[in-house]
Amino acid sequence: MLVSVTRFDGARRDLPGIYRTGLSLAARWPELPGAVGVWLWSLPLAGSSGSVSVWGSARALRGFIGLPEHVRVMDRYRTRGTVRAITWTVEWGDRNALWSRARHWLAQTPTQA
Template sequence: MPHNTLWSTAWQAGPAAGPPGRGTEVVVSVTEFVTHRPWTTLSVGAAGVRLRRTWPRTPGAVGMWLWAEIGPRMNRTGSITVWTAREHLLGFVARPDHRRIVDAYRDRGTLRSATWDTPFTGRGALHASARRLLTGADPWPAATP
């Protein structure tokens, strides 16, 4: 059985991307959207790319990667985002352009996310920890009420 490939975009810096000092606390958020039908994945990914264009003006955004699983089913896509504070992440989630995307695809798949605070030790370390989650090497945290 062929293995799927987890593909991600290059790092997209946000306005808070100035080099945080090593050990500075950041917030990492990983989202995964699993579509019910593989042909929907492309349009979800395209919506993410359009939203990514506003990233350089998103308050509190340190940086982001978009990702997709490339393989026979090709039905997973999402983002890895880094923030200066949870308030900025919540502000982004509440933005009208983000809400429109969530509402448009609400019944076309399943969304899950994980968010954690961590000391900044470099983009590579953040990306690696998120990839471990996405590849199943680390378990997704249990949902909290």
């Protein structure tokens, strides 16, 4: 499985719009080819939000990234903060490794990543 972890750090005023779009995209998850799971997170007081998603393939992730709604939210907010993302592969069912690596990466400051 392919794991994708994203983090946006920016102005707190932007988080509601970003999070609403994230919820809208997450609601479509069952119909997205190759989508396995998604978890959204937000730290409103810190101005941070993001996702941890699992995909059946890199092609499936690219299909999601190209969705018009995803492109719009990225175009709108990309310059209003710092966006970081990482991907890696994990064996199916190895949840502990997935969450351990995701938490470690998300805890790093941008200069450590």
